[in-house]
Amino acid sequence: xxxxxxxxxxxxxxxxxxxxxxxxxxxxxxxxxxxxxxxxxxxxxxxxxxxxxxxxxxxxxxxxxxxxxxxxxxxxxxxxxxxxxxxxxxxxxxxxxxxxxxxxxxxxxxxxxxxxxxxxxxxxxxxxxxxxxxxxxxxxxxxxxxxxxxxxxxxxxxxxxxxxxxxxxxxxxxxxxxxxxxxxxxxxxxxxxxxxxxxxxxxxxxxxxxxxxxxxxxxxxxxxxxxxxxxxxxxxxxxxxxxxxxxxxxxxxxxxxxxxxxxxxxxxxxxxxxxxxxxxxxxxxxxxxxxxxxxxxxxxxxxxxxxxxxxxxxxxxxxxxx
Amino acid sequence: xxxxxxxxxxxxxxxxxxxxxxxxxxxxxxxxxxxxxxxxxxxxxxxxxxxxxxxxxxxxxxxxxxxxxxxxxxxxxxxxxxxxxxxxxxxxxxxxxxxxxxxxxxxxxxxxxxxxxxxxxxxxxxxxxxxxxxxxxxxxxxxxxxxxxxxxxxxxxxxxxxxxxxxxxxxxxxxxxxxxxxxxxxxxxxxxxxxxxxxxxxxxxxxxxxxxxxxxxxxxxxxxxxxxxxxxxxxxxxxxxxxxxxxxxxxxxxxxxxxxxxxxxxxxxxxxxxxxxxxxxxxxxxxxxxxxxxxxxxxxxxxxxxxxxxxxxxxxxxxxxxxxxxxxxxxxxxxxxxxxxxxxxxxxxxxxxxxxxxxxxxxxxxxxxxxxxxxxxxxxxxxxxxxxxxxxxxxxxxxxxxxxxxxxxxxxxxxxxxxxxxxxxxxxxxxxxxxxxxxxxxxxxxxxxxxxxxxxxxxxxxxxxxxxxxxxxxxxxxxxxxxxxxxxxxxxxxxxxxxxxxxxxxxxxxxxxxxxxxx
Numbered sequence: 131x132x133x134x135x136x137x138x139x140x141x142x143x144x145x146x147x148x149x150x151x152x153x154x155x156x157x158x159x160x161x162x163x164x165x166x167x168x169x170x171x172x173x174x175x176x177x178x179x180x181x182x183x184x185x186x187x188x189x190x191x192x193x194x195x196x197x198x199x200x201x202x203x204x205x206x207x208x209x210x211x212x213x214x215x216x217x218x219x220x221x222x223x224x225x226x227x228x229x230x231x232x233x234x235x236x237x238x239x240x241x242x243x244x245x246x247x248x249x250x251x252x253x254x255x256x257x258x259x260x261x262x263x264x265x266x267x268x269x270x271x272x273x274x275x276x277x278x279x280x281x282x283x284x285x286x287x288x289x290x291x292x293x294x295x296x297x298x299x300x301x302x303x304x305x306x307x308x309x310x311x312x313x314x315x316x317x318x319x320x321x322x323x324x325x326x327x328x329x330x331x332x333x334x335x336x337x338x339x340x341x342x343x344x345x346x347x348x349x350x351x352x353x354x355x356x357x358x359x360x361x362x363x364x365x366x367x368x369x370x371x372x373x374x375x376x377x378x379x380x381x382x383x384x385x386x387x388x389x390x391x392x393x394x395x396x397x398x399x400x401x402x403x404x405x406x407x408x409x410x411x412x413x414x415x416x417x418x419x420x421x422x423x424x425x426x427x428x429x430x431x432x433x434x435x436x437x438x439x440x441x442x443x444x445x446x447x448x449x450x451x452x
Numbered sequence: 453x454x455x456x457x458x459x460x461x462x463x464x465x466x467x468x469x470x471x472x473x474x475x476x477x478x479x480x481x482x483x484x485x486x487x488x489x490x491x492x493x494x495x496x497x498x499x500x501x502x503x504x505x506x507x508x509x510x511x512x513x514x515x516x517x518x519x520x521x522x523x524x525x526x527x528x529x530x531x532x533x534x535x536x537x538x539x540x541x542x543x544x545x546x547x548x549x550x551x552x553x554x555x556x557x558x559x560x561x562x563x564x565x566x567x568x569x570x571x572x573x574x575x576x577x578x579x580x581x582x583x584x585x586x587x588x589x590x591x592x593x594x595x596x597x598x599x600x601x602x603x604x605x606x607x608x609x610x611x612x613x614x615x616x617x618x619x620x621x622x623x624x625x626x627x628x629x630x631x632x633x634x635x636x637x638x639x640x641x642x643x644x645x646x647x648x649x650x651x652x653x654x655x656x657x658x659x660x661x662x663x664x665x666x667x668x669x670x671x672x673x674x675x676x677x678x679x680x681x682x683x684x685x686x687x688x689x690x691x692x693x694x695x696x697x698x699x700x701x702x703x704x705x706x707x708x709x710x711x712x713x714x715x716x717x718x719x720x721x722x723x724x725x726x727x728x729x730x731x732x733x734x735x736x737x738x739x740x741x742x743x744x745x746x747x748x749x750x751x752x753x754x755x756x757x758x759x760x761x762x763x764x765x766x767x768x769x770x771x772x773x774x775x776x777x778x779x780x781x782x783x784x785x786x787x788x789x790x791x792x793x794x795x796x797x798x799x800x801x802x803x804x805x806x807x808x809x810x811x812x813x814x815x816x817x818x819x820x821x822x823x824x825x826x827x828x829x830x831x832x833x834x835x836x837x838x839x840x841x842x843x844x845x846x847x848x849x850x851x852x853x854x855x856x857x858x859x860x861x862x863x864x865x866x867x868x869x870x871x872x873x874x875x876x877x878x879x880x881x882x883x884x885x886x887x888x889x890x891x892x893x894x895x896x897x898x899x900x901x902x903x904x905x906x907x908x909x910x911x912x913x914x915x916x917x918x919x920x921x922x923x924x925x926x927x928x929x930x931x932x933x934x935x936x937x938x939x940x941x942x943x944x945x946x947x948x949x950x951x952x953x954x955x956x957x958x959x960x961x962x963x964x965x966x967x968x969x970x971x
Contacts, residue, residue: 165862294679294681
């Protein structure tokens, strides 16, 4: 077990190194940050001088090793755009993103599993068909269109909810939360729904398919034969057996939620890491882009590690294979 | 539907029933947040706009862009510089007095190596204290337009800067942020109350401001929320969450106008859009033509005639632009109706000119275009591609983000490119020195006319206004004839406002809260 984790960790480090190297070499194609850092009146000499100060003319490999060296010492540099330490910026923005991801994961889970079970059991009712057709919208429409549509319905037309921003935050010292106030909840509903729709649809369809399959199996027939109530069959026996693959998918998709949050955060001006990343790309703010990508890679690697360890615990075949 | 209406009515009733706010709060939005509160660190639109509510300069402009006294009450030119009489009794937000010492300090800071305003401040070689409320700004030779160049050089308190270790703006090699990035201490009409970048910045009226009662504005509190996404920004105005949107996308202007309780104000912006043609290189990089067709004035004229500026205005800009024949806007000294008149549209003549120049079958070329910088930039380029195709020019369009587009111009790697130019000084010299002078840092056309170069130099020191204006006119007429650029139009600014607030729109796109009135 210990050896297995160690091996996985070593692989993770390798993955991180590759991800950061690839992303770093891509920055050369994003554009020239200097143009955004100075006004249009700056002379060519001034521009060249800044390039030199930032070391932008060094070979990519030199720049990368400098970045790695600084990072290992805990120094992520200063944002070109807002001139503040990058790690500080990311940690300031992280609560907003994590809360958004948390709320939308809950929505996706509760609604996705609920509707999945319903459509799995009542698969012929017109409500189920309706739900399934509507759920197609969730997978096929791009996030930003769903977001804008929700804004126009609930903020502009009905005026029930704010159109954008994160309000009602409470500073706990180490964490700025918006989940403790009514204002905060009003602000998080629309972005959380937007972000959750894709995962919700996925979970719904997965649970439904699993339910359909499990309902055909022998032990459900036996349960019926024993005269158990429909409720006990559906929830105690059938649902439980569908959840194994669902949990796997969810684990992997939390990383996906964080990645998708880039678009949702931009549409709703949600002040999280995703919005910061988009603005950094626009400005060619290399220190933020580099740190963010390393951070996301770390997140994915950690989630995968946890999933791997869970497999190890759950599935004896992997243990034996070792 | 009945239900939603009922609900809407009851919600409105609730809002109306809640006690009226005692103070006038102006909530507004635009695309980007200020990058820093340091007034000398970033020469960038939103940053200047935000800092200009907190900090002040010696000289400012009103909404009609006329120079007005701000921290200086009067000024006069001498042979080697300008003398400014400072306003007395002005206090910084922390209570310290504004004196001549602070002016000296601020100019030193703006001229510092790490400052992004050194190009504007560099003609001031030294600042001399005559007495507490008089300073003399010595310039490198006579400078007829110095006050024009000072409108965004903001004044800082020397004592505050020293106490907080921000005597110099932050440089690029720094490892830590400086105090001035998130704190501000100006003399302006508003004080910084709180700031969460990209979320919300709150400013409150400064009760001790020198201009209290001198301006129509009655705003007690400003709440600024930047909203990156254009559709969301408009939604915030439509839903009544903000009173003012500085930059609604042009396609939404009609929608705002037709909404109840909202209106749109438009004005010709000080920004012109044009294409540059590189006549300087011997062989075009992206063309199948031998040599460089742009060296031939007939080809440049053909390009100018082939592009239908009025059609672009009608179809691409939905009427929101002013077609032009020069690359600087009305409001800038040097723009005259004769030169501003468009070259017109004549595809037949353009084709003939091309044939005369030896390209009866046209040639191919790449057009470099930004896709996230100017109003409808990519669509304008697409329209130009179609129009040039009609005279046999096969244009390969490369529309890319501004961060990649502008370096191409800077590095002289483009044959044919789109550029827009604003003029903060409102004087043609700013256009000549960057875009038309042979050595101009943004002149990627290779245009190098000895007389234009000479005039560019002469007008920096010519004090006789009449003579100077005549020289500027002469240079523009030469440019009109030489056609190094294809002028398209001047942009139009549109602001979206709720009827609850009245703000004078200004061609420089700056929000001036001292004139903002809440009804």
